[in-house]
Amino acid sequence: MRYLIKNGSIIDPARRVATVGNVLVEDGKVVQVIDLADLTLTPEPLDEHTEVINARGAVIAPGFLDLHAHVREPGEEHKETIETATKAAAAGGFTTLCVMPDTRPSIDCAAVARQVREIARRRGVVRIEPIGAITLGRAGQTLTEMAELVEAGCVGFSDEGNAVADAAVMRNALAYAAMLDVPIMAHCEETRLTRGWGMHDGAVSIRLGLPGYPAAAEEAMVARDIALAEMTGAHLHICHVSTAGSVALIRAAKARGVRVTAEVTPHHLTLTDQWVLGNLALVRAEGKAIQRSGRDRAEDDDGLDLPSRLKPTLLPPYHTSTRVRPPLRTEHDVEALIEGLRDGTIDAIASDHEPQSAVDKECEYRLAAPGISSLETALGLALTLVHRGKLDLVDLVAKFTEGPATVLGRAPATLRPGSPADIVIFDPDSPWTVDPAKFFSKGRNTPLAGQRLKGQVMLTMCRGQIVFRRGNFGVATGALQQASRLEGILGSEHEE
Amino acid sequence: MSVSAGAGTARSRRRHVLDLDDFSPQEIDEILETAASMKEVLGRAIKQVPTLRGKTIVNMFFEESTRTRISFELAGKALSANVVNFTARGSSVEKGESLVDTVRTLQALGADILVMRHSESGAPYLAAQYFHGSVINAGDGRHAHPTQALLDLFTVRQRLGRIEGLKVVIVGDILHSRVARSNLWGFTRMGASVTLCAPHTLIGPESFWKATWPHLTITSNLDECITGADVIMTLRLQRERMEAGLLPSLREYTRFFGITAERVARAAPHCLVMHPGPMNEGVEIMPDVAVSAQSVIEEQVANGVAVRMALLYRLSGE
Numbered sequence: 001m002r003y004l005i006k007n008g009s010i011i012d013p014a015r016r017v018a019t020v021g022n023v024l025v026e027d028g029k030v031v032q033v034i035d036l037a038d039l040t041l042t043p044e045p046l047d048e049h050t051e052v053i054n055a056r057g058a059v060i061a062p063g064f065l066d067l068h069a070h071v072r073e074p075g076e077e078h079k080e081t082i083e084t085a086t087k088a089a090a091a092g093g094f095t096t097l098c099v100m101p102d103t104r105p106s107i108d109c110a111a112v113a114r115q116v117r118e119i120a121r122r123r124g125v126v127r128i129e130p131i132g133a134i135t136l137g138r139a140g141q142t143l144t145e146m147a148e149l150v151e152a153g154c155v156g157f158s159d160e161g162n163a164v165a166d167a168a169v170m171r172n173a174l175a176y177a178a179m180l181d182v183p184i185m186a187h188c189e190e191t192r193l194t195r196g197w198g199m200h201d202g203a204v205s206i207r208l209g210l211p212g213y214p215a216a217a218e219e220a221m222v223a224r225d226i227a228l229a230e231m232t233g234a235h236l237h238i239c240h241v242s243t244a245g246s247v248a249l250i251r252a253a254k255a256r257g258v259r260v261t262a263e264v265t266p267h268h269l270t271l272t273d274q275w276v277l278g279n280l281a282l283v284r285a286e287g288k289a290i291q292r293s294g295r296d297r298a299e300d301d302d303g304l305d306l307p308s309r310l311k312p313t314l315l316p317p318y319h320t321s322t323r324v325r326p327p328l329r330t331e332h333d334v335e336a337l338i339e340g341l342r343d344g345t346i347d348a349i350a351s352d353h354e355p356q357s358a359v360d361k362e363c364e365y366r367l368a369a370p371g372i373s374s375l376e377t378a379l380g381l382a383l384t385l386v387h388r389g390k391l392d393l394v395d396l397v398a399k400f401t402e403g404p405a406t407v408l409g410r411a412p413a414t415l416r417p418g419s420p421a422d423i424v425i426f427d428p429d430s431p432w433t434v435d436p437a438k439f440f441s442k443g444r445n446t447p448l449a450g451q452r453l454k455g456q457v458m459l460t461m462c463r464g465q466i467v468f469r470r471g472n473f474g475v476a477t478g479a480l481q482q483a484s485r486l487e488g489i490l491g492s493e494h495e496e
Numbered sequence: 497m498s499v500s501a502g503a504g505t506a507r508s509r510r511r512h513v514l515d516l517d518d519f520s521p522q523e524i525d526e527i528l529e530t531a532a533s534m535k536e537v538l539g540r541a542i543k544q545v546p547t548l549r550g551k552t553i554v555n556m557f558f559e560e561s562t563r564t565r566i567s568f569e570l571a572g573k574a575l576s577a578n579v580v581n582f583t584a585r586g587s588s589v590e591k592g593e594s595l596v597d598t599v600r601t602l603q604a605l606g607a608d609i610l611v612m613r614h615s616e617s618g619a620p621y622l623a624a625q626y627f628h629g630s631v632i633n634a635g636d637g638r639h640a641h642p643t644q645a646l647l648d649l650f651t652v653r654q655r656l657g658r659i660e661g662l663k664v665v666i667v668g669d670i671l672h673s674r675v676a677r678s679n680l681w682g683f684t685r686m687g688a689s690v691t692l693c694a695p696h697t698l699i700g701p702e703s704f705w706k707a708t709w710p711h712l713t714i715t716s717n718l719d720e721c722i723t724g725a726d727v728i729m730t731l732r733l734q735r736e737r738m739e740a741g742l743l744p745s746l747r748e749y750t751r752f753f754g755i756t757a758e759r760v761a762r763a764a765p766h767c768l769v770m771h772p773g774p775m776n777e778g779v780e781i782m783p784d785v786a787v788s789a790q791s792v793i794e795e796q797v798a799n800g801v802a803v804r805m806a807l808l809y810r811l812s813g814e
Contacts, residue, residue, distance in 0.1 A: 203703070206700060209618075210617050210639075283621060363595060364616035364618065
């Protein structure tokens with residue numbers, strides 16, 4: 001099957017290209033990229049085997065690479081499976097998911113890594129690349145057989161969810177991973193400072209009486225791990241950076257040449273601890289028991305000025321959908337994280353997709369399992385930065401594509417002819433309302449239920465196959481199927 | 497239906513009592529007025545009125561409590577309600593039933609008002625999402641104890657005739673105290689000036705508190721801040737704080753933060769000494785101070801019943 005994706009805004013950060021044009025895909029590869037400004041090109045061949053996808057008004061970009069997803073399989077299939085997670089990924093524009101090893105059993109030996117890849121091969125709709133555990137059972141004591149895990153396809157190592165408490169173990173892990181030229185992806189948390197934590201340690205935690213998870217608990221560990229990376233020359237990747245202090249530590253380390261990279265989640269870039277405080281008016285009101293989502297109200301919005309409305313108006317206080325690890329921080333931290341993205345201190349946006357079952361969330365705040373189901377809202381949430389003028393659209397795409405590829409030490413996905421046809425088409429301006437009931441993910445745990453976002457994925461292609469399509473996006477009329485390239489240049493009148 | 501219906505309608509009838517942060521000074525005033533009438537009822541030979549006849553109140557206590565539970569029980573009975581006590585020990589909770597399931601069960605059994613004590617901050621907010629009647633927070637974790645704060649306000653006003661302009665000093669383990677937080681809302685809303693006095697390990701950074709209560713004073717110097725105080729409220733010090741390493745010793749705590757007669761003498765002559773109970777006499781308060789003429793500790797307990805009657809009455813919509 002051939003696909004001709006027409007008239008989209010092509011953003012290809014790896015080639016520093018942003019232009020309007022067409023992309024021709026055949027046999028799972030990009031075969032031709034046609035810049036519509038170039039009139040000397042020959043028309044692309046059209047025949048009955050070519051499906052034309054009209055991408056007018058939308059962005060065509062390389063498929064997103066997620067460095068950090070929890071897919072729960074094997075072992076917790078009631079929360080998520082590789083099949084549902086990859087479908088959610090496709091709907092979010094991701095064509096590759098690096099999956100964390102906190103499964104049951106954990107990915108701490110080659111057999112489990114191979115099993116994950118085998119399940120992905122059979123039932124996954126996008127690519128899955130496993131991340132191996134640093135220590136056996138993620139218990140922080142004995143190093144895993146890292147060389148064999150790399151052989152089995154692991155692209156990095158992490159004890160995600162658990163910090164490696166023992167500095168000597170971490171030192172050895174870094175040194176050993178350096179030999180294999182793969183990153184150690186560190187979950188940085190000094191757990192002696194977070195015992196019994198409820199939320200970020202700050203004004204809101206004091207008001208709500210929830211034990212705090214101080215910024216310093218993250219920063220102390222980031223500082224330690226940077227020192228160990230510096231000593232061993234290893235590549236340290238800091239997972240889900242959440243504080244201004246961590247950004248400063250990483251910036252300084254990069255400046256003096258330490259091999260450190262970093263990722264940030266869409267929610268830490270946009271939401272704050274105010275979301276835990278929520279909206280008191282929702283419990284003050286007389287009437288029936290309050291509803292858990294405010295879709296009815298959000299639907300009435302006129303769709304204007306959406307980003308500035310991203311406020312926790314639809315959540316009652318202590319809503320467990322806001323409980324995530326590390327916790328949502330303050331406005332000051334959010335600003336520092338955005339600055340870190342802009343100046344390159346933070347290389348990538350990663351979902352930290354953490355699906356949880358309803359039972360794990362429908363309980364007292366501190367007892368709720370942390371995590372946000374984020375694959376399907378990642379782009380929409382991250383785009384609020386573009387709409388607020390904080391980040392350029394091309395830079396944002398780079399943080400989902402080029403940046404994470406750099407972390408893995410590989411050439412970035414690109415739309416250059418000959419590249420695998422992993423492609424996302426998204427409309428950066430399309431307004432929509434987050435409805436967890438419509439998620440492909442089994443995890444409905446999101447604080448964004450009922451929120452209006454601007455920008456959504458319309459079509460995702462992995463290895464040249466369409467793995468997600470919103471409605472019948474891009475379906476061309478018969479006339480357009482036959483349209484000449486010239487019509488394409490002048491703007492087709494045949495769109496539906 | 498809009499979920500925030502009532503958000504803008506300040507006059508809508510109150511449904512839950514989860515904290516004092518959503519009470520206006522006027523509403524607090526009205527409750528204290530009603531409590532005075534209830535106190536009069538409690539002084540009669542027959543301490544009962546038929547106001548809540550036919551209503552069911554469930555006292556749902558997931559944490560040990562003597563005075564608050566009995567106080568609520570007496571308040572409900574004085575208003576002729578059916579009062580059922582439910583404690584976590586031996587209940588379905590120990591069999592792994594979730595809070596939400598428990599609330600749904602009590603709903604099905606016909607409860608009208610849930611009075612809830614829970615060790616987790618925010619638990620009553622969860623219950624309120626699932627319960628169709630009213631939820632009264634009888635203490636949740638470190639977060640809030642609104643009925644305690646109302647009875648403290650009532651006691652102070654009965655004794656000193658006003659709240660506005662008073663200097664109130666709250667001393668002790670502020671960080672872990674729901675009583676301190678609710679009293680902060682109550683006293684500041686009613687125009688008192690509040691000082692929090694605690695060792696740094698038992699309060700946390702000043703800026704965290706001032707973000708919510710900008711006019712508050714925070715200090716660790718009790719001798720200084722007690723000068724001229726109209727109200728001294730001291731809090732229970734849990735022994736776990738020592739085990740968690742938050743304090744070097746009880747001895748040192750008592751020496752610098754204990755309420756002694758000498759310290760009370762530095763306060764205003766009419767100064768009231770308060771304690772939400774239960775007391776560790778000889779630790780946060782000296783035995784002679786606890787029974788002195790300035791101590792209103794027993795009065796606080798007695799007033800608790802009247803204040804809780806006033807709240808139950810208000811929620812019943814009468």
